[in-house]
Amino acid sequence: MDHKRRTFLGIGLAGLGALAAAAVGWPLFRYLAPRSSREAAGKVVVPEGDIPEGGARFFEYAGSSAVLVRKRDGGLVALSAVCTHLGCIVQWQKESQDFLCPCHAGRFSTDGVVIAGPPPKPLAKIPFSVSGGNITVG
Ligand code: FES
Structure with a gap:
């Protein structure tokens, strides 16, 4: 060569x-x-108008999946969307106004309380504030 x-x-x-x-x-x-x-900064800002009454909006928070729900009475809830059983991401069920975990059929209320299935703990709550038409999570 x-x-x-x-x-x-x-x-x-x-x-x-x-x-x-x-x-x-x-x-x-x-x-x-x-x-x-x-x-x-650990904050996520969501316009209030993005979440209709009885609806939910999923978003990324602190490297994980989270969800904002506007209850039918108008109240807001921010929760981790990670199931406390084995970590699957829960789904919002608009008709029944609760969360279903697709992995083992765990169910959580709008406030994240376990109502059925194997999850051992409620969905973790995330602090938020509302100001000027925006929801600030974190
Ligand atoms: S991971 Fe959600 S019920 Fe098992």
Whole structure:
């Protein structure tokens, strides 16, 4: 193999090595790097008008799934959407006004209280405030 071919092969291998390092390193960097200021502040803002009476809106909160519900009496509730049994994400059942966990049929009331199935604890409540037409969660 002449010198030029070896140099070309060397550059090609170095390039592949850099690509492989980037493929491994980028996800690691994203995992370890600080989150954006909006996420770091730990707050999520949802316009009040986004949640109709008897409806729910799911969103991402603190790296997990959460839900806001407007009860039929107009009251608001913010809960973790993670089932306390084995961690599946619950679903809002508008007709029955409760949450169903699709994994083992756990059911929770609008306030997150266990009403059926294997979940050992209620859905965790999340603090929120309402101001100027916005709901601020966290
Ligand atoms: S994970 Fe929800 S009922 Fe089992």
